[in-house]
Amino acid sequence: MSVKAIEVQELAKYYGKQCGIENVSFTVEKGEIYGFIGPNGAGKTTTIRTLLALIHPTSGSASIFGKDCIREAETIAADVGYLPTEINYYENMSALELLQYTAALYKINAVNRISELAGKFNLDLKRKISSLSYGNKKKVGIIASLLHQPKLLILDEPTSGLDPLVQQTFIDILKEENKKGMTVLFSSHVLSDVQKVCNRVAILKEGHVIDVQNISELREKGFKKVELNLIESAPAELFEFAGMADFKQSNNQVSFIFHGDLNLIVEKIALLKLNDIFIEEPTLEEIFFHYYQ
Amino acid sequence: MTIFKYEMKQLKSTVLIWSFSLFLVILSILPVYIGMMSSADTMVLEGFGDNPLLEAMGVTLDVIATPLGTYAFLTFYVFLACAINGMNMGLKMITKEYMQKTADFIFTKPHSRGKVFFSKALAILVSALIIGLAYSLGSWIGMVIGAGSDYNFLVMTQIAFSIVFIQLIFAALGLFAGIIFPHIRAPLLVATAVAFVSYVIGSFSNKMGYTALTYLSPYHYFTSAEIIKTGSYELRFLVLSALLVFVLLGISYYIFRKKDIVIDA
Numbered sequence: 001m002s003v004k005a006i007e008v009q010e011l012a013k014y015y016g017k018q019c020g021i022e023n024v025s026f027t028v029e030k031g032e033i034y035g036f037i038g039p040n041g042a043g044k045t046t047t048i049r050t051l052l053a054l055i056h057p058t059s060g061s062a063s064i065f066g067k068d069c070i071r072e073a074e075t076i077a078a079d080v081g082y083l084p085t086e087i088n089y090y091e092n093m094s095a096l097e098l099l100q101y102t103a104a105l106y107k108i109n110a111v112n113r114i115s116e117l118a119g120k121f122n123l124d125l126k127r128k129i130s131s132l133s134y135g136n137k138k139k140v141g142i143i144a145s146l147l148h149q150p151k152l153l154i155l156d157e158p159t160s161g162l163d164p165l166v167q168q169t170f171i172d173i174l175k176e177e178n179k180k181g182m183t184v185l186f187s188s189h190v191l192s193d194v195q196k197v198c199n200r201v202a203i204l205k206e207g208h209v210i211d212v213q214n215i216s217e218l219r220e221k222g223f224k225k226v227e228l229n230l231i232e233s234a235p236a237e238l239f240e241f242a243g244m245a246d247f248k249q250s251n252n253q254v255s256f257i258f259h260g261d262l263n264l265i266v267e268k269i270a271l272l273k274l275n276d277i278f279i280e281e282p283t284l285e286e287i288f289f290h291y292y293q
Numbered sequence: 294m295t296i297f298k299y300e301m302k303q304l305k306s307t308v309l310i311w312s313f314s315l316f317l318v319i320l321s322i323l324p325v326y327i328g329m330m331s332s333a334d335t336m337v338l339e340g341f342g343d344n345p346l347l348e349a350m351g352v353t354l355d356v357i358a359t360p361l362g363t364y365a366f367l368t369f370y371v372f373l374a375c376a377i378n379g380m381n382m383g384l385k386m387i388t389k390e391y392m393q394k395t396a397d398f399i400f401t402k403p404h405s406r407g408k409v410f411f412s413k414a415l416a417i418l419v420s421a422l423i424i425g426l427a428y429s430l431g432s433w434i435g436m437v438i439g440a441g442s443d444y445n446f447l448v449m450t451q452i453a454f455s456i457v458f459i460q461l462i463f464a465a466l467g468l469f470a471g472i473i474f475p476h477i478r479a480p481l482l483v484a485t486a487v488a489f490v491s492y493v494i495g496s497f498s499n500k501m502g503y504t505a506l507t508y509l510s511p512y513h514y515f516t517s518a519e520i521i522k523t524g525s526y527e528l529r530f531l532v533l534s535a536l537l538v539f540v541l542l543g544i545s546y547y548i549f550r551k552k553d554i555v556i557d558a
Contacts (some may be wrong), residue, residue, distance in 0.1 A: 052401050055553040078403035088394035104295040105402040
């Protein structure tokens with residue numbers, strides 16, 4: 001059996017009596033781009049911080065490339081790049097000094113890599129960290145996380161603060177590095193970002209992994225967003241069946257998200273007199289929202 | 294070594310300012326005081342006798358009239374400053390990573406928490422040594438100008454180097470406090486308060502004769518009167534100092550290894 005990039009088993013973290021995460025289990029295969037989605041407070045960051053040994057789990061286990069995240073944190077760190085949500089660096093350093101310090105901490109010579117990545121992000125390396133905008137600090141963070149060509153890149157809300165062009169550059173780099181073999185754990189609540197890059201996604205809710213799905217499956221599983229413009233209003237009971245979510249009715253307008261056998265919904269719609277009908281794929285945000293009903 | 298070098302770079306200006314300041318202060322004041330004390334009449338000396346610091350130091354008037362006694366008297370003031378500096382260095386070493394929110398950066402690199410902790414501790418040790426050397430050099434030149442060869446070099450060096458031990462004890466205390474309370478926003482204020490409280494405890498215990506309380510005040514581990522009298526540090530206090538530093542470092546390291554890194558939003 002091949003070693004997994006990440007293997008988390010029944011991981012739990014309590015802050016006193018407060019539950020951070022509980023029974024979190026998932027595996028990330030080598031070379032995969034794995035999404036981690038959930039609203040604020042779902043436990044994404046807690047899980048990530050446990051993987052990075054920044055916090056210690058109350059119970060359960062987590063390993064990266066077969067090594068225990070807590071006991072072998074130092075060894076693991078050499079193969080892992082991390083981009084936190086909040087970017088905070090030593091303010092008195094220039095971007096270049098920070099990146100050189102990062103390279104020194106990884107014991108690598110990264111002169112070429114720094115200029116290559118800084119060029120792609122159009123980053124002025126001479127500027128002090130304190131004078132950089134949040135977006136530019138994020139660019140420094142991205143470069144610092146990729147500097148040592150990690151085998152695993154852990155990203156916590158990586159696109160916040162980046163303009164769309166830089167986001168695209170970043171996603172292109174991710175895909176490029178992924179082709180070379182880098183595994184990515186991509187945590188975000190911006191689901192369109194996850195949709196763009198991830199193969200699979202774990203959905204977190206209130207500290208628990210509630211589902212793990214392939215992105216394509218998630219979209220192809222029959223989730224439909226239906227909007228009906230009716231000639232005559234329909235009784236709401238007509239739509240009371242399994243698989244319905246986000247049902248809204250206002251005068252002759254009806255909208256809902258449906259998940260299940262499409263024939264069932266077609267039969268129901270056939271009973272109605274319609275002005276217009278829209279059936280489209282819901283966005284991941286909407287599918288995601290459906291999970292939280 | 295990378296973290297150690299970085300920390301040294303961070304401490305560079307502090308070390309330079311402290312080294313130059315102490316060097317210049319002792320160099321300029323010592324000859325003046327030695328001249329004043331050696332030529333002072335009984336009334337002036339009795340005036341000094343009212344100084345509560347002498348009692349706190351355990352120094353008598355006949356000792357303070359000597360060049361080494363004068364030097365010891367002045368160094369006791371330096372102790373307080375060095376205690377503040379040591380405690381501040383120790384506290385800041387830890388709290389800055391939390392206050393600047395850089396803890397995530399440093400603790401996700403391939404260096405164990407032990408390496409990070411001891412690199413920081415080593416940077417403090419080297420800084421304290423540099424400050425101690427600068428003070429010793431200033432003291433030596435000041436002593437030569439003020440007293441010529443009429444003093445014991447070894448005793449002077451030991452008194453001078455007491456400031457290194459004082460810094461280290463308070464730095465270890467600072468590291469410990471920093472690990473327990475990593476979100477302290479004003480480390481200098483805390484360092485000053487702790488140094489003063491410890492100083493007051495020491496002075497009070499000496500004046501009241503509560504010798505047990507003396508152990509709470511590291512200033513009194515290096516009483517100049519004893520060094521001048523015996524020509525060396527008091528062994529029990531030297532051992533106690535080392536023990537204190539090692540125990541504080543050991544406990545701090547133990548807690549630090551297991552502590553969750555929680556950055557305030």
